[in-house]
Amino acid sequence: MFYTLKVTTVKKETSDASTISLEIPQELKKVFEYKPGQYLTLKFSIEDKEVRRSYSLCSAPTLDNVLTIGVKRVKDGLVSNYINDTIKEGDCIEVMPPDGRFFATIQPQNYKTYYLFAAGSGITPIFSILRTVLLTEKHSYVYMIYGNKNEESILFKEALDELQELYNDRFILIHTLSRPKMKWSDLWNSKTDLYRKGRVDEKSIEWFINEYPLYAQNAEYYICGPGSMISNTQQALQNIDVPNDRIYIESFGGNTTAKTIEGYDNAQLKVEIAGKIAAITVPKGKTILRTLIDHKYEPPYSCEGGVCSTCICKLKEGKVHMKNNLVLDEKEIEEGYILSCQSIPISEKLEVVYE
Amino acid sequence: MDKKSEMGKKMMHDLPVEAYTSQEWFDLEMKEIFSKTWQFAGLIEDVQEPGDYISVQAGLNNIFIVKGRDGRLRAFHNMCRHRGTQLLRAVGKGKKAITCPYHDWTYDLEGNLISLPKQKEEFPELKGELHKCGLNLHEASVDIFKGMLFVHPNKNAPSIMEFFGEVEPYLGPHIVEELVEYKEKDETPFYTKEIQANWKIIVENYIDHYHLAHLHEGTLNMYDHAKAEFGWAGPHYWFYEPLIPAYAQDVKNASPQPLIDSVSEDKIGAYVPWLFPNIGITEGESAWNTFHVTPLAPDRTLVVIRSKMMNVSEWEFTKQYTKSSMSKVWQHYGNKGKYDGDPETDPMASGDFMLEDIYACEQQQKSLQSPFFSVGAQAQRGEFAIRKFQSVVKEWIEKHQELK
Numbered sequence: 129m130f131y132t133l134k135v136t137t138v139k140k141e142t143s144d145a146s147t148i149s150l151e152i153p154q155e156l157k158k159v160f161e162y163k164p165g166q167y168l169t170l171k172f173s174i175e176d177k178e179v180r181r182s183y184s185l186c187s188a189p190t191l192d193n194v195l196t197i198g199v200k201r202v203k204d205g206l207v208s209n210y211i212n213d214t215i216k217e218g219d220c221i222e223v224m225p226p227d228g229r230f231f232a233t234i235q236p237q238n239y240k241t242y243y244l245f246a247a248g249s250g251i252t253p254i255f256s257i258l259r260t261v262l263l264t265e266k267h268s269y270v271y272m273i274y275g276n277k278n279e280e281s282i283l284f285k286e287a288l289d290e291l292q293e294l295y296n297d298r299f300i301l302i303h304t305l306s307r308p309k310m311k312w313s314d315l316w317n318s319k320t321d322l323y324r325k326g327r328v329d330e331k332s333i334e335w336f337i338n339e340y341p342l343y344a345q346n347a348e349y350y351i352c353g354p355g356s357m358i359s360n361t362q363q364a365l366q367n368i369d370v371p372n373d374r375i376y377i378e379s380f381g382g383n384t385t386a387k388t389i390e391g392y393d394n395a396q397l398k399v400e401i402a403g404k405i406a407a408i409t410v411p412k413g414k415t416i417l418r419t420l421i422d423h424k425y426e427p428p429y430s431c432e433g434g435v436c437s438t439c440i441c442k443l444k445e446g447k448v449h450m451k452n453n454l455v456l457d458e459k460e461i462e463e464g465y466i467l468s469c470q471s472i473p474i475s476e477k478l479e480v481v482y483e
Numbered sequence: 484m485d486k487k488s489e490m491g492k493k494m495m496h497d498l499p500v501e502a503y504t505s506q507e508w509f510d511l512e513m514k515e516i517f518s519k520t521w522q523f524a525g526l527i528e529d530v531q532e533p534g535d536y537i538s539v540q541a542g543l544n545n546i547f548i549v550k551g552r553d554g555r556l557r558a559f560h561n562m563c564r565h566r567g568t569q570l571l572r573a574v575g576k577g578k579k580a581i582t583c584p585y586h587d588w589t590y591d592l593e594g595n596l597i598s599l600p601k602q603k604e605e606f607p608e609l610k611g612e613l614h615k616c617g618l619n620l621h622e623a624s625v626d627i628f629k630g631m632l633f634v635h636p637n638k639n640a641p642s643i644m645e646f647f648g649e650v651e652p653y654l655g656p657h658i659v660e661e662l663v664e665y666k667e668k669d670e671t672p673f674y675t676k677e678i679q680a681n682w683k684i685i686v687e688n689y690i691d692h693y694h695l696a697h698l699h700e701g702t703l704n705m706y707d708h709a710k711a712e713f714g715w716a717g718p719h720y721w722f723y724e725p726l727i728p729a730y731a732q733d734v735k736n737a738s739p740q741p742l743i744d745s746v747s748e749d750k751i752g753a754y755v756p757w758l759f760p761n762i763g764i765t766e767g768e769s770a771w772n773t774f775h776v777t778p779l780a781p782d783r784t785l786v787v788i789r790s791k792m793m794n795v796s797e798w799e800f801t802k803q804y805t806k807s808s809m810s811k812v813w814q815h816y817g818n819k820g821k822y823d824g825d826p827e828t829d830p831m832a833s834g835d836f837m838l839e840d841i842y843a844c845e846q847q848q849k850s851l852q853s854p855f856f857s858v859g860a861q862a863q864r865g866e867f868a869i870r871k872f873q874s875v876v877k878e879w880i881e882k883h884q885e886l887k
């Protein structure tokens with residue numbers, strides 16, 4: 129279900145990223161309630177093709193009365209560049225209500241330690257969690273490490289500096305830069321020793337956790353960033369026995385497995401969707417989801433990146449290859465669940481059901 | 484403890500006298516108070532490195548705390564899931580796995596059962612992965628409050644800040660983590676003593692403002708009792724009093740140990756809160772102490788005091804001691820017995836306020852069994868905290884009995 133929301137402000141944050149704020153009309157306040165860490169799904173029609181993309185909310189639910197997302201350009205990316213190039217104040221955008229399993233459950237009486245790991249545009253949901261925790265949970269601590277290419281690509285730099293100053297007794301922020309522009313001697317001589325050189329990887333995380341041991345013992349770990357940053361961080365945490373049920377991960381997609389698999393040409397697909405049964409042919413290499421959309425069906429989906437599981441369906445017969453899967457666990461796959469946005473037929477006959 | 488059975492019973496203030504003498508009450512408190520609250524377990528430096536552990540008796544539960552490689556503390560009930568044998572002894576270092584001495588069942592530091600001898604032959608019913616067989620260690624909770632470790636027997640205990648949050652603003656400004664513990668040569672705590680009195684008699688003595696100027700007229704008179712402020716925050720008691728002017732003026736010289744530098748000059752004084760149910764803190768100008776009370780029997784209680792001071796060299800302590808012994812303040816205040824007598828054998832002539840308190844507590848306990856005993860009257864300000872403490876004990880027990 130999409131709603132039309134109006135853009136109230138567009139702000140260029142860095143040379144390749146902008147924040148877009150959307151107004152929530154009074155009657156939609158309930159529908160658009162969210163938890164810090166969740167995302168919106170936006171729908172556009174670009175070059176006659178309907179496309180959807182998910183963007184994490186960087187605003188904080190109890191503190192801001194607009195919905196704000198931060199969009200960073202992806203090289204040759206369709207939607208991220210479209211947004212940065214064309215969206216302006218007063219535009220209307222089609223938006224699905226907030227969703228996602230990556231969120232922090234905030235309660236004023238909590239006494240927790242939040243370890244936040246962000247890199248690049250992965251700061252967006254982390255920034256929402258950060259602000260909500262600091263302003264709502266007066267006993268909790270936040271230890272954050274944030275990776276960027278250089279000083280100029282740091283999103284929300286000023287706001288982060290401000291939070292650091294305001295909450296210096298319970299918020300630690302370390303910036304780590306992979307290709308800093310300044311000479312390091314300058315940095316060391318200046319006021320701050322909170323910059324490091326390098327990436328958010330196993331080495332820097334080991335250092336970080338040793339350097340800043342937790343005080344409040346109920347700890348949670350939130351990770352969001354591109355490509356291998358997530359798996360590296362997760363690995364580093366597992367290396368030191370952080371239990372998996374304390375680790376929360378959000379992937380923005382984009383890191384499709386390198387190996388390409390030949391799809392079956394013209395596979396015969398039987399599909400049960402919205403109580404109806406249809407039979408269609410899937411061209412070689414096309415996903416089940418895209419084929420259905422091309423045939424004017426309306427399958428549920430949002431990220432189209434193998435991340436959100438909105439497009440989930442059950443495979444009753446045949447075989448598929450999933451290009452990317454960042455949500456389904458082994459048990460779900462054993463039970464036959466697939467992400468239709470990522471599934472290419474690799475058998476002649478298939479049958480799927482959207483439950 | 485219904486109203487009817489209370490009628491006609493002899494009362495202290497809010498609690499019947501038998502609450503201080505009977506085994507029945509002792510058992511009730513063990514079950515409903517000491518096994519259902521956050522319990523003091525030590526200081527953060529007690530568990531420093533990954534693999535280090537301590538175990539503590541907290542009411543009816545024995546709980547151990549171990550640090551993981553991620554720096555986070557875990558707490559488990561110190562009890563083998565096979566036939567219950569206690570797993571770990573008091574303290575230790577460098578654990579990677581925990582093996583029960585009895586039949587060698589072995590657990591990892593997350594409490595998962597990972598191996599047991601003759602699994603296939605003897606326990607054919609334990610199939611699949613061992614840690615999914617429902618025989619992992621029972622998890623407890625551990626957290627840190629003001630440099631102290633606390634444990635709670637439940638895995639999903641209410642946050643420690645829900646319990647202590649209200650009293651926190653009334654505590655001293657001392658940064659406890661910077662201080663270092665003063666220990667005796669044999670590594671034992673600063674002070675350990677078994678007292679022949681019910682634990683509540685000792686708590687009531689600790690929170691009794693009325694006695695300060697009398698029992699301790701020659702020992703604690705460097706504090707200005709007339710200017711004391713005190714009250715309750717949640718189930719906890721808070722207390723503050725400044726130094727007397729003569730001591731305050733010369734405190735830099737007169738203080739027996741180096742002044743604690745996290746306390747600014749205008750905040751110097753004695754902060755003496757009581758955290759429910761059984762841990763007091765004494766936060767002074769040069770020492771920061773925990774005063775931990777463990778009930779052993781209806782009329783026997785263990786008191787352990789641990790003391791932390793400034794992290795400075797032995798030389799600094801010697802210099803301060805020399806300056807202090809030359810200060811005129813101590814010629815008039817702080818160490819004179821209430822009565823004349825042999826300070827070595829008579830607590831009331833010792834000039835030591837701890838001995839005075841112990842003496843008073845034990846003498847009071849002795850009278851509780853007398854048919855002629857009763858509480859004569861209550862000082863409305865100076866003893867208000869005593870009635871309040873009794874009502875908190877009573878409410879806590881009633882609340883937990885109702886939950887059943």
Ligand SMILES: Cc1cc2nc3c(=O)[nH]c(=O)nc-3n(C[C@H](O)[C@H](O)[C@H](O)COP(=O)(O)OP(=O)(O)OC[C@H]3O[C@@H](n4cnc5c(N)ncnc54)[C@H](O)[C@@H]3O)c2cc1C
Pocket residue numbers: 167181182183184185197198199200201202203204205206207208209228249252253354378379380381382383384431433435436
């Ligand atoms: C839950 C969720 C939350 C998200 N939140 C944000 C957010 O807050 N801010 C934000 O900027 N983006 C966010 N994204 C990513 C966003 O949805 C788009 O994937 C991204 O903007 C690229 O879309 P595009 O149409 O520009 O690129 P496409 O045209 O889809 O792709 C172009 C090329 O870029 C690669 N690519 C796609 N996505 C990425 C990526 N994320 N990183 C690197 N390479 C990529 C593709 O493999 C392809 O080769 C989020 C994604 C998800 C699933």
Ligand code: FES
Pocket residue numbers: 428429430431432433434435436437438439440467468469470
């Ligand atoms: S639409 Fe998000 S996983 Fe397929």
Ligand code: FES
Pocket residue numbers: 563564565566567568583584585586587588
């Ligand atoms: S009681 Fe522990 S192994 Fe048997």
Ligand SMILES: [Fe+2]
Pocket residue numbers: 688689694698699836840
């Ligand atoms: Fe006393």
